[in-house]
Amino acid sequence: MISIEDLRLAVTLARSESLSAAARTLNVSPPALSMRLRKLETRLGLTLANRDARRLSLTADGERFSRESALLLEQLEALPESFRQKDETLVGTLRLAAPFGYGRQRIAPLLARFAKVHPQLRLHLDLRETPWPDRHDSDAVIHIGHLNESLWTARPLTPNERWLCASPAYLHAHGVPSSPDELASHRCICIRENDEDVTLWHLRKGQGRKTLRVEPAL
Template identity: 80%
Template sequence: MITIEDLRLAVTLSRSESLSAAARALNVSPPALSMRLRKLEALLGSNLASRDARRLSLTAEGERFAKESVALLEKLEALPESFRQPNDQLSGILRLAAPFGYGRQRIAPMLARFAKLHPGLRLHLDLRETPWPDRHDSDAVIHIGSIHDSSWVAHTLMQNERWLCASPHYLKTHGTPQTPEELADHRCICIRENEEDVTLWHLRKQNTRHTLRIEPAMLCNDGSVARRWAEQDQGLILRSQWDVSDAIQSGALVRVLADWSFESAPILLLVPSRKHRTARIQALMVFLDESLK
C-alpha cells in the first residue's frame, strides 16, 4: 500500500541531486532512505532512480511517480482547508525558502510575528544560497533580483536598489571615483549569487547608459562576508540597499556614484499559480506585504 511517506520520498528524490541530499531533507540516514526506496520500488515493481554516491537521477517511471505524488500531496494538504470555516485558524505546514542573508536578517523575525498570529501553523524556513521553487520542496520562495524563467508567479514585496559603496578609509586612501570609467582603477568586491553574471555592471544616469566588466579583487558567495570586507577597507562593493543602508547611516560605508543607477534587485515572493495557492500562502502574502510597506 502506498503511504504519504512514499509520496514525500518520491517528491524529495525528484528535487535532490544525491541520495545524501534527499536523506538530509527528510531527516533520515542515507542507509534508511535507500532501504525505503528499495521497498517502494519492490511495491511498484519498477526501478524509480539511478543512484550512486554522488549523483541521483530518476528513471521515466520515477519521474511519472514523482509528478503524480506532487499532485496527490497538494490535494491532501488542501483537504483540511476545504472544511475550514471563515473564522477558523490556519493549520498545516507552510514551507518558505529564502536566501541566507535576507532570510536570516529580515524574514526570520517577520516569521516569528506571523507564527504568533497563526499558532496552528507549522512553519519551516529553509535558508539556501540560491532558493528556487522549481528545484526544492517549498510552498513559497523569497527571491532577490529579476527572474527569467519560472512557472511560479512573482509577487513584488518591495523595490530594492543596488548601491555602490566603500569604507571612508578606502576612499581616503584610493580616492573617490567620480565617473564609471574610474572604477577600472579600483579594487572591487563581487558577490556570486543567483547564477548572475556578477562581474558585468550596468549603470544608467538619465539617458546615458554604461556597461562595465569588473575584474574582482575579491569574490565571495556570501553577501554579508563581502560587505564586511568592504567595511574593512578592501574595496568597492555593489550591494542591495536593504543590506548596506544601516552601514551607510552609521558611517561604516559611504555611497559612491550616487547619481548613477545600477540594476535594481526587487524583493520577490514566488508563489504557485492562483489555482494551487492555499489559504496559508495567501495569508503569508498579505502579512509580508503589510510588514514591508
Template identity: 40%
Template structure:
C-alpha cells in the same frame, strides 16, 4: 489509489531523492519504504520508480503521477484548509525558501511573529545562496531579490530595493572617488556570487545613457554579510542591495559612490507556483509579509 496518501508517499520519494532519505523523512525503515512502493506499483500494475543504490529515477508513469498528483493534493489540502478557516483557524505546514542574508535579517523575525499569531501553522524556513536553483516543488513560497528570470512562477512584490555602489571612507581616501562607472574597472572590487549570475559585470544608467563595466574582483563570496564586512574594513568596492548597506551608510561605515548613476533595482519578490487555489495559510502569510514591509521597508525608515 483511493486517497491522497499514496500520492503524498510518491511525492516524498521524489523530494527525498533516495530510499534512505525518504525513510528518514517518513519515520520508516528503508525496507518498509521499498515494500510500500512495491505494493503501490502492484496496485497500479505499473513500475513507477527505477531503484539504484544511490538515487531514484522516476519512470514516465511515475513522473506523470507526481506532476498531476501534486495538483490534486494541493486542491485537496486547500479545500480542507478552507473548511478549517470557516471554523476559525489556519492549519498546516508552510515551507519557505529565502536568500541567506535577507532571510536572517528581515524575514526570520516576520516568520516567527506570523507563527506566533497562528500557532496551528508550522513554518519551515530554508536559507540558501541559490534559492531559485533549489527544487521549487519543495516550497510553497520562494523569496527572491532582483530580476525574475523567465519561468512559470507567479511573482508578488514585497518591497522596493535599490542597489548602491559603496566603499569604506578609508578606502576612498586611499584610492579617490570615482567620477564615472568606467573608473570602477581600475579599482579593487568585491563581488557576491549568487544565482549563477555574471556578478563581475556591473550595469548602470543615467537617463537614457547605459554603461556596463567589468570589474576586477580579487575577493568574492556567496554570503552577502561577508562581502559587506570586507567592504567596511576597506578591502574593496561593492555593489550591494539597499536593504543590506543602508544602515552602514547611515552610520558612516560605508559611503555611497556614483550617486548620479543608477544600478538596476532588485526588488524583493515572493514567488509561488500559481495565482489561484493557494492554500489559506499561504495567502494569509503573503498578506502579512506585505503588510510588514509597508508603507516603507525597514531600510527606508
C-alpha cells in the same frame, strides 16, 4: 446512476399531497413529472409512489428512498462549508526558502509573528545561499534578482538596490573615480547572489542607465 435531480424529486414527492403539487414545486408539468418518476422507478426496480389524479402516497420503499435522499442533499449542501475554517485560522504546513541574510533579518521575524496568529500552522524556513532554483519543493521562494522561470508566479516584495561605497583609506590610496567607466580600473568587491555574473554591474543615476564590467578584488 442516481442524479441530484432524482434526489430532489424524491424529497419533493414526500412533501407534496399530489403529483400536481409536486410538479408545481419543481416547475414542470404533471405529465413530465410522472414520466421522470416512472424512469426513476424503472432504474431502481422499485415502486416509489401510489398516485392517482388527486392523491399521492409513497410506498415503504418510497419513504425510505425519500429519507435517504434528504440526508444526501443535506450533506452535499454542507460539503463546501465543511472545508472552511470557522475562525479563519490556517492549518497545515507552509514551506519557505530564502537567502541567508534577507531571510534572517526580514523573513524570520515576520514568520514569528505569523505563527502566533496561526498556531495550528507548521512553518518551515530554509535559509541557503541560492534558494532558487533548487528549492522547488517549497511553497514559496524569496528570490533576489531577476527570475526567468515561467512556471512560477512572481510577486515583487521590495526594491533591491546596491550602492557604490569605498573606505576613506582606499580612496586616499587609489583616488575617487570621476565617472562609472573608471570603476573598471579599480579593485571592486562583488556580492554574489544566485550564481549570477557578479562582475556585470548595472548603474543608474536619475533616468540614465549604464552597464559595465568590473574587476573583482582577489
